[in-house]
Amino acid sequence: MSEERTEISSLGEFGLIEHLTKNIEHQNASTILGVGDDAAVIDHFGKQTVITTDLLIEGVHFDLMYTPLKHLGYKSVVVNVSDIYAMNATPTQITLSLAVSNRFSLEALEEFYDGVYVACEEYGVDLVGGDTTSSNKGFVISVTAIGEVAPDQFVKRSTAKPNDLICVSGYLGGAYLGLLLLEREKKIFLETKGVQPDLENRDYIVGRLLKPEARRDIIEFFEKEKIVPTAMMDISDGLSSEVLHICKQSGVGAVLYEDKIPVHPDAKEFAYKLEIDPTACALSGGEDYELLFTLAQSDYDKIKDVNGIRVVGYVTEAAEGAHIITRGGNKHQLTAQGWNAFSK
Structure with missing residues (x-):
């Protein structure tokens, strides 16, 4: 039995927005008026008020061959x-705009919106607006997030100071390894007829890529302990790239220690396998x-x-540059080889 498919064109733009947003309930007192005006x-x-925007483009940021629409x-x-938390702020509202081609049905968009609403509930944010339009090919997503912060409690990238501690939350590298696994299985699936993907029960690394979580718990911990980091950002392009951003914008150097960088055992094991x-x-x-954040000692x-918080190094004077000290005690210059949106 084939699944029901409703063409988006049968609703029109306003009908589509009304259909996808009809059950919105606001969670924040700061939301005075939302979707519909x-x-x-x-x-x-x-x-x-803190504001951030991200674009996600099919074929650049995600591959629908292995990315469920709800995820x-x-x-x-x-x-x-995550970008709002990286400013030491609390997210409160989002707007969501989509460009979709006619290969997507209404049911496919409902599945996507199901995931949006689960995240909104999880992080206590209200969807208050957006736009939909047609795309010649592919799926384009633009989200703007709005947050709030007590006056002058926001944290920038440009205020790290020499002798500050460099800290990270959680584990690093897992999402990239999840991507390697999914890309490998996609290649095998496309090249070998009848072969089903084998994700080897590697739920941790696959989950890190397909369903990441933002670190609200760390921001709540800072508030409880009256900690204000001296600088902070989220790690979306790899640790080295982000540390170098803070170094450049703060006019400082850095030392990282390889043996302090946290990698989950499941991620480590798969990396060794590869x-x-x-x-x-x-x-x-x-x-x-x-x-990634810096703290006063x-x-x-x-x-x-x-x-869930690890000290991975310390901030130095700018003249000393940015380095990593290996497990063997060797010192190497830190280089940014992170993911680049313009490299494809």
Whole structure:
């Protein structure tokens, strides 16, 4: 029995938006007016507003051969709220715009929106607007996230200071290894008729790519412990690239220690199977959506025993440059080989 398929064109643009957004319930007092008017109205009651936008393009940022639409909807929200958390702020609203070709049915878009709504509920954000249009080919997603922060509590990339600790949340490199596995299985599937993909029960690395999570828990921990990082950003392009961003914008140098960089045992094991270096995956992989932040040394006692936060190095004077010290004690210049949206 074939699945039901409703052509998007049968609804028209306004009918489509109304259909996909008819059950929205607002979660934030700051959302005064949402979907259904010419513009949304938001009042953050004296707090400062943080805004970020991301584009996700089929064939550049995701491959629908192995990315379920519900997961894609979820991830589209997560990658944006992660940027809000990276400012030490709380996400409150998103807008979502799509360009879709006629190869997508209404049911396919409903599946995508299901993922969007699950993420909105998980992170306490309201979908308050957006746009839909047709695309000649492929699927284009644009999400804008809006957040709030107490006056002057936002954290920039440009304010790290020499002798600060360099810290990361969670594990790094897993999403990149998940991508390698899925790309390998896609290639085999396309080249060998009848062969079904074998993901080897590697749920951890596949999940890190297809359904990442943003680190709200870390921001809540900072608030509880009255910690304000000296600089922060999320890790979307690999640790080395992000550390170099902070170094450049803060006018500082850095030292990282290879043996301090956290890689999950499942990711390590798969990297060894592929005969690649797990540290290289963490440094250059990307899409982990963990937080990279610098702290004053006076905050060390507050974070030293916290599960999920690791000190991986320290900030130096700019003249010393940015380096990594290997397990063997060798010192190498840190280079950015992270994922580049313009490299394809």
